[in-house]
Amino acid sequence: MKKCEVLVVGAGPVGTTCASRLAALGLDVMIVECEATSTHDLRATTIHASTLEMLDEIDAAQPLIEIGLKAPVYQMRDRRSGEILAFDLGELADMTKFPFRLQCEQYNMARLLSDRLAALPNVDLRFNCRFVSSRESADGVIATLEDNGTLIEVEAKFVVGADGARSAVRKQLGTEFDGFTYEEKFVSMSTAYPIEKVITDLSYVNYISDPEEWLVLLKVPSVWRVLVPADGALSDEELISDANRDAVFRRIVGHGDVETTHRTIYKVHQRVAREFVSGRHAIIGDAAHLNNPLGGFGMNSGIHDGWNLADKLWQILRKDAGRAALDLFERQRQAVTRSVIQAQTIENMESMGMAEGAKLEAKRAKMRAIHEDPAARRQFLLRQALFASLQQEREIA
Numbered sequence: 233m234k235k236c237e238v239l240v241v242g243a244g245p246v247g248t249t250c251a252s253r254l255a256a257l258g259l260d261v262m263i264v265e266c267e268a269t270s271t272h273d274l275r276a277t278t279i280h281a282s283t284l285e286m287l288d289e290i291d292a293a294q295p296l297i298e299i300g301l302k303a304p305v306y307q308m309r310d311r312r313s314g315e316i317l318a319f320d321l322g323e324l325a326d327m328t329k330f331p332f333r334l335q336c337e338q339y340n341m342a343r344l345l346s347d348r349l350a351a352l353p354n355v356d357l358r359f360n361c362r363f364v365s366s367r368e369s370a371d372g373v374i375a376t377l378e379d380n381g382t383l384i385e386v387e388a389k390f391v392v393g394a395d396g397a398r399s400a401v402r403k404q405l406g407t408e409f410d411g412f413t414y415e416e417k418f419v420s421m422s423t424a425y426p427i428e429k430v431i432t433d434l435s436y437v438n439y440i441s442d443p444e445e446w447l448v449l450l451k452v453p454s455v456w457r458v459l460v461p462a463d464g465a466l467s468d469e470e471l472i473s474d475a476n477r478d479a480v481f482r483r484i485v486g487h488g489d490v491e492t493t494h495r496t497i498y499k500v501h502q503r504v505a506r507e508f509v510s511g512r513h514a515i516i517g518d519a520a521h522l523n524n525p526l527g528g529f530g531m532n533s534g535i536h537d538g539w540n541l542a543d544k545l546w547q548i549l550r551k552d553a554g555r556a557a558l559d560l561f562e563r564q565r566q567a568v569t570r571s572v573i574q575a576q577t578i579e580n581m582e583s584m585g586m587a588e589g590a591k592l593e594a595k596r597a598k599m600r601a602i603h604e605d606p607a608a609r610r611q612f613l614l615r616q617a618l619f620a621s622l623q624q625e626r627e628i629a
């Protein structure tokens with residue numbers, strides 16, 4: 233029977249980062265992906281500075297910086313009044329080598345890391361290999377995998393589920409995935425149209441609030457990604473139709489008939505698994521928690537889960553740290569997920585679509601005050617770049 237120390241399920245951005253860290257720490261890793269190749273996933277575009285610091289430790293930050301766009305400044309705009317609050321991550325240059333958000337699609341990271349993992353002697357990377365089930369043995373886990381159509385068994389000391397929202401490993405844990413799904417769906421469209429020539433003062437990252445149709449405009453090297461709430465009166469087919477594309481772009485650039493390279497609808501969830509660890513199984517990334525994309529926290533926080541977990545598994549497998557290390561991972565990442573990632577993204581969602589009135593005015597006044605006060609602004613930037621959550625994690629014993 234094939235043996236390894238850690239079996240990582242899923243070669244998305246979270247699984248590949250975790251496997252890369254485990255491999256760099258000298259552990260014997262197997263990583264399996266049910267798809268035939270690294271998926272061309274267009275969802276995440278933002279890599280935060282705190283994550284770039286981690287990627288730098290496995291020599292993956294610079295290659296991504298070379299193909300991405302540095303976005304030091306991002307804007308929070310009000311679509312009706314035109315008010316712009318611009319936040320400059322350059323203010324964190326005293327504490328990070330990467331004082332910007334890197335705009336680079338998530339598939340670039342998963343691909344880069346998969347290619348590297350495939351070449352490592354202590355890693356067995358398999359595509360077309362699906363995790364089916366697992367059972368705990370006296371001192372490990374026996375996992376059943378469907379490897380290119382053939383059922384095989386693998387013996388691992390630990391199994392890490394980085395297998396996304398519908399995680400089979402989470403189901404194996406038998407834990408609840410508590411939370412809710414927003415009624416409103418999101419529509420994402422990509423276009424090479426130069427929106428910056430029409431709205432000339434844009435940054436690469438722009439959150440534009442509006443009670444009728446909030447808007448996110450994100451630049452990646454080849455296209456603008458446009459994210460808007462779905463019109464609830466339209467069917468899924470109508471939402472990605474040319475007619476809806478024209479309606480959305482008419483409101484942004486003043487005319488329709490803008491060519492798009494990609495149109496998708498997303499259902500949006502706020503969910504956290506009740507347990508991230510059970511026995512010798514752990515879950516990270518979307519397998520463990522889901523949140524709306526406003527702020528760019530889902531993938532980034534998933535990578536932070538994997539980084540934390542890799543360190544704990546290394547302590548257990550190489551330093552005899554014992555079970556307490558996994559319990560600490562659970563406490564640290566549960567706390568950060570609930571108090572920062574969930575809380576902040578729910579707040580971001582509310583702010584984007586807030587209707588006129590006293591609540592909206594109070595929210596704007598609060599953001600203006602943060603923007604104008606250097607100390608409050610720094611705290612805000614540290615929170616948005618996910619440095620504050622890593623500090624919080626370190627403070628949990």
Ligand SMILES: Cc1cc2nc3c(=O)[nH]c(=O)nc-3n(C[C@H](O)[C@H](O)[C@H](O)COP(=O)(O)OP(=O)(O)OC[C@H]3O[C@@H](n4cnc5c(N)ncnc54)[C@H](O)[C@@H]3O)c2cc1C
Nearest residue numbers: 242244246266275276277278363396517518528530531532
């Ligand atoms: C519109 C949108 C924009 C977003 N923007 C951002 C952003 O800018 N920044 C950010 O941080 N987050 C963002 N997110 C969230 C981000 O896309 C996810 O959090 C991220 O993809 C999670 O990565 P993951 O590796 O955990 O899961 P996934 O990317 O879903 O990868 C899971 C992998 O596991 C594989 N798999 C599944 N089941 C099995 C199995 N049984 N066996 C083997 N393999 C399996 C899958 O094929 C897949 O490759 C965005 C989300 C949306 C919807």
